[in-house]
Amino acid sequence: MAKRDYYEVLEIERSASVDEIKSAYRKLALQYHPDRNAGDKTAEERFKELGEAYEVLKDPQKRQAYDQFGHAGVDPSAGAGAYGGMGFDLSDALRAFMRDFGGFGDMFGAEGGMGGRRPDRRGGDRQIRLELTLREVASGAKKKVRVRKFVRCGTCAGAGTTSQSGSDTCTTCGGSGQIRRVQRSFFGQMVNVTVCGTCRGEGSIVRDPCTTCGGDGRVEGNETVEVSIPAGVMEGNYMTLRGLGDAGVRNGAAGDLIVIFVEKPDSVFERHGEDVLCDLPIHPHQAVLGDKVEVPTLDGKARVEIPPGIQSGKILRLRGKGIPSLRDKTPGDQLIRVVVVIPTKLSAEQKTLYESLAQATGDKPPKFAKGFFEKVRDAFTGS
Numbered sequence: 001m002a003k004r005d006y007y008e009v010l011e012i013e014r015s016a017s018v019d020e021i022k023s024a025y026r027k028l029a030l031q032y033h034p035d036r037n038a039g040d041k042t043a044e045e046r047f048k049e050l051g052e053a054y055e056v057l058k059d060p061q062k063r064q065a066y067d068q069f070g071h072a073g074v075d076p077s078a079g080a081g082a083y084g085g086m087g088f089d090l091s092d093a094l095r096a097f098m099r100d101f102g103g104f105g106d107m108f109g110a111e112g113g114m115g116g117r118r119p120d121r122r123g124g125d126r127q128i129r130l131e132l133t134l135r136e137v138a139s140g141a142k143k144k145v146r147v148r149k150f151v152r153c154g155t156c157a158g159a160g161t162t163s164q165s166g167s168d169t170c171t172t173c174g175g176s177g178q179i180r181r182v183q184r185s186f187f188g189q190m191v192n193v194t195v196c197g198t199c200r201g202e203g204s205i206v207r208d209p210c211t212t213c214g215g216d217g218r219v220e221g222n223e224t225v226e227v228s229i230p231a232g233v234m235e236g237n238y239m240t241l242r243g244l245g246d247a248g249v250r251n252g253a254a255g256d257l258i259v260i261f262v263e264k265p266d267s268v269f270e271r272h273g274e275d276v277l278c279d280l281p282i283h284p285h286q287a288v289l290g291d292k293v294e295v296p297t298l299d300g301k302a303r304v305e306i307p308p309g310i311q312s313g314k315i316l317r318l319r320g321k322g323i324p325s326l327r328d329k330t331p332g333d334q335l336i337r338v339v340v341v342i343p344t345k346l347s348a349e350q351k352t353l354y355e356s357l358a359q360a361t362g363d364k365p366p367k368f369a370k371g372f373f374e375k376v377r378d379a380f381t382g383s
Helices: 006-010 018-033 039-057 058-075 090-101 104-108 134-139 283-288 348-361 372-381
Strands: 126-132 141-153 167-169 178-185 188-193 204-206 217-230 236-241 259-264 271-273 275-282 291-297 301-305 315-316 334-340
Touching: 006 039, 018 039, 018 058, 018 090, 039 058, 039 090, 039 217, 058 236, 126 141, 134 283, 134 301, 204 291, 217 236, 236 334, 271 372, 283 291, 301 315, 301 348
Parallel strands: 126 259, 275 334
Antiparallel strands: 141 217, 167 204, 178 188, 236 259, 271 275, 291 301, 315 334
C-alpha cells in the first residue's frame, strides 16, 4: 500500500511550524497510543505512521528532502520508482514518543484547547503538474511555467487600503478576533469560543478598503516561475517551492508552489527505473552474419556490435547510457532489444537467393529448446 503524505498523516498544513508539528503529533499520538487502545491493531498502525511522519518533519534537513523529493528523499532503501518503508516499527514509535513526551503530565494531563485562534494571513498552496520529456529527465532542466494564483494587489501594494488611515479595532470582539459565550447547564458552565464574524478573526477592520482588491490586499493573476529540475526525477516526484504560492492576505506570508512531475511518453525509449529500453530492428542477414550499427541514445548516437547468429529478442547493453540516479547521480544503462525483421515482399532476385539458401540449409526446421510451459507439462506427465 502506498505511503500517505506525512503532512496529511499529522493533519497539518505544509507551512506548519516546528511547534505546530509537535503539537499535532502529541495530540494524535495520545489519541492512538497503544496504552489507550490495547489490542487495537488499527490504532497501533496509526501510531506507528504518526511516529514516522513526526521523525521526518521535525528534522529540518529531512523535511527539506521530503518536501523536494517525497518519500524517496528520506528513505535510504528506496531506489528510483520504489517507495519502500523506513522500517519504522512500534518500538521506534514508542521511543520517539517517550523521548519527547515521556513526562507524566504530558501523558495524562488535561489537554488545553487552542480555542478560536486567529486565522493565519498566509496564502494558500498551489499545485501544478509539469510535463517532462525523457531527455529532460535524464539531463535535468530549467523550465519556466505560468502559474495562475493570487498575487499582491498593485493598487494598494498588498496593504488592503490606499489611505494612511490604517484600520480600526473591531467593536464586535474588542480586537481579540474571538467571540466567547458562556453556556450554563445543570452540570456547570462551558465557554464556547468562535471566530468573530465581523472581522473574520482579524481583530481589526480596514478603513477605506482598496477598491481593486476589496481590502484583501491581493487579486487573481498570473506569475511566471522558473523551476530547476534535477536529473533523475520520476513520474509522481514533486518539488516544493517555498513562497511561490498564493500571496497572503494584506501582505501576509505567501503559500508554497508544489510542482508534480509528469513524464511524457517517448517515441523511442521505455523507462525502467534508471535503465532505458529501445528496440533495434535488423535484417535477417545482419542477424546471421553480424554487423556494426548506429543506435540512438538519450544524448546522441552510439555504435553497437551485433554478434553473428544473434536471435530476435536478445538484449544488448550500453553501460552508463541510462538515466542518472536521483540520489547519487550514478547513471543506469541503455538496453537494446534486437528485433529481426522478416521481409514480406521479395523481388524475384531475392526470392531466388532465399530458395538457394533453403536448399543449402536443408528442409528440416531448426530445433528449439523446450519452453517453460513445455517443461511444466513434461514434469506432470512424466515424459
